[in-house]
Every structure is written in structure tokens, then in C-alpha cells.
Amino acid sequence: MDVGVERHRHAGRLAAAALDRRRAAGRGDARGPAGRGGAPAGGRRPGRGSRAVGAPAPAGVVSPVLTLAHTAHLDAADLVEARGLMDLAFGDFADADWSHALGGLHALVRVEGVLVAHGSLVQRRLLVGAGEGARSLRCGYVEAVATHPGHRRRGHAAAVMTALEALAPAYDVLALSSSDAGTALYLGRGWLPWRGPMSVPGPSGPERTPEDDGSTYVLPGALPLSPPLDLDAPLACDWREGDVW
Numbered sequence: 617m618d619v620g621v622e623r624h625r626h627a628g629r630l631a632a633a634a635l636d637r638r639r640a641a642g643r644g645d646a647r648g649p650a651g652r653g654g655a656p657a658g659g660r661r662p663g664r665g666s667r668a669v670g671a672p673a674p675a676g677v678v679s680p681v682l683t684l685a686h687t688a689h690l691d692a693a694d695l696v697e698a699r700g701l702m703d704l705a706f707g708d709f710a711d712a713d714w715s716h717a718l719g720g721l722h723a724l725v726r727v728e729g730v731l732v733a734h735g736s737l738v739q740r741r742l743l744v745g746a747g748e749g750a751r752s753l754r755c756g757y758v759e760a761v762a763t764h765p766g767h768r769r770r771g772h773a774a775a776v777m778t779a780l781e782a783l784a785p786a787y788d789v790l791a792l793s794s795s796d797a798g799t800a801l802y803l804g805r806g807w808l809p810w811r812g813p814m815s816v817p818g819p820s821g822p823e824r825t826p827e828d829d830g831s832t833y834v835l836p837g838a839l840p841l842s843p844p845l846d847l848d849a850p851l852a853c854d855w856r857e858g859d860v861w
């Protein structure tokens with residue numbers, strides 16, 4: 617399998633270097649999407665700086681291209697295409713959901729220039745525990761992971777996650793709120809379900825969000841291993857419009 621990584625202006629360099637380091641260390645999924653083609657022609661072309669990091673694709677097989685780019689470095693057409701992919705993949709993706717995916721680093725997989733998978737990582741604060749022992753963590757929060765319905769089970773979401781997980785050293789912890797469809801993907805990659813009660817600060821103090829209990833997954837980042845992250849502790853996120861988790 618063969619994935620090209622386009623270094624999207626200088627914004628992608630740090631992430632791409634981390635991805636290279638992760639691959640060199642043999643961690644994570646170094647496979648790229650299989651990319652059996654099938655995407656309509658005429659999509660957006662990867663820019664200069666693309667490079668293949670896997671084995672050359674067999675003749676007639678189109679290699680997917682993975683791009684890492686900050687929101688600020690995506691043009692309007694990129695953003696419209698990614699927003700449209702969310703509607704296709706989720707069916708009920710609200711503008712607030714899309715807004716949660718902005719302001720961080722996007723991983724985009726294209727086949728023949730057409731966007732087939734996306735995910736992004738934005739920074740949030742998470743409060744672990746309660747009272748004086750509570751810890752405020754710098755969290756890389758994964759949002760808007762989706763693969764075009766016609767391109768699933770080809771490893772595209774796995775490639776997106778590999779690129780985003782490579783950013784873990786910049787954060788105390790990575791976290792995400794999983795849909796039912798995403799759970800197998802995250803569990804298979806070593807993400808850990810948070811077991812403690814979830815809440816969000818409301819105008820009059822912490823408000824429980826019991827409907828979100830059990831749907832949040834974390835992956836350790838740069839947090840020192842001692843004291844260990846207590847997955848049974850209460851967990852609170854910062855407030856935002858729409859779904860807070």
C-alpha cells in the first residue's frame with residue numbers, strides 16, 4: 617500500500633516529522649489506505665512536496681494522498697469539500713459539529729484528487745478529577761473523523777488516525793467522543809474508554825452530561841506516567857455550542 621504525504625506549507629511539517637518518527641519507531645499503523653481507486657476524476661490535485669512513504673502501488677492502483685494542514689492553510693474549496701464529506705458520511709452533521717473541527721490540524725485523504733476521508737485535531741482543556749486534586753490537561757481533541765461511504769474499509773480512517781495520533785507528544789492526552797460506527801476503529805488502535813462520570817461547566821457550576829458517559833476515548837500523550845491517568849475519575853470539558861463532547 618502506498619500513501620503520499622503532502623507537506624502542506626510549513627504548517628504540516630511538525631506533524632509530518634512526528635509521523636515519520638512514529639513510523640521509524642515502529643509504533644502505530646504505518647500502512648496507508650489500500651486505495652483501490654474508483655473516485656471520480658477531476659478532483660483537487662495534491663500540491664508540490666508530495667512523497668510516497670509506502671511500497672509503490674501496483675500498476676493500475678491509484679495511491680491515496682494524505683495531507684496535513686492547519687485550518688488557516690486550507691482554502692475555501694478544501695473546507696467546502698470537507699464539510700460536504702461530513703454530510704455524506706454522518707447524514708446529520710450540524711454546523712456546530714463542523715465548527716468543532718476547525719482551528720486545528722486536518723488530516724485529509726484524497727484519491728485522484730477527491731477527498732475520501734478526513735479528521736482533525738483541535739486543542740481543548742479537560743479537567744480530570746474533582747476538588748483540590750483536579751488536574752487540567754492540555755488535550756488534543758479529535759473531531760470529524762469520516763470516510764466517504766463509497767470508500768470505507770480501505771484503511772483511510774486508519775491513515776487519518778495515524779497522522780493525528782502522531783501529534784500526541786504535543787498534548788497531555790488525546791481524546792475523542794466516538795459514534796457507534798467509530799468504536800471498533802478506536803478500540804483497535806489502543807484508545808481507552810473513559811469510565812468516569814462526564815460533565816461540563818455550566819453557568820451555575822458543573823453540569824453532568826450522563827448521555828456522554830462511556831462514549832469518550834483517550835490516548836495518552838506527553839503526560840508523565842505518575843500519577844497515572846485515572847480512567848474512573850470525573851472528567852469535564854470546556855463548554856462550547858452544540859455537543860460539548
Ligand SMILES: CC(C)(COP(=O)(O)OP(=O)(O)OC[C@H]1O[C@@H](n2cnc3c(N)ncnc32)[C@H](O)[C@@H]1OP(=O)(O)O)[C@@H](O)C(=O)NCCC(=O)NCCS
Pocket residue numbers: 705706733760761762763764767768769770771772773774775793794795796797798800801802804
Ligand atoms: C467509522 C469510519 C470513519 C471508518 O472509516 P473507514 O475508512 O472505513 O475505516 P478503516 O477502513 O480505516 O478501518 C480501520 C479499522 O476500523 C475498524 N472498522 C472500521 N469500520 C468498521 C466497521 N464498519 N465494522 C467493524 N470495524 C470497523 C476495523 O478495525 C478496521 O480495520 P480492518 O478494515 O482492517 O478490519 C466510517 O465508517 C465512517 O465515516 N462512519 C460514519 C461517520 C462516523 O461515525 N465517524 C466516526 C466518528 S467518531
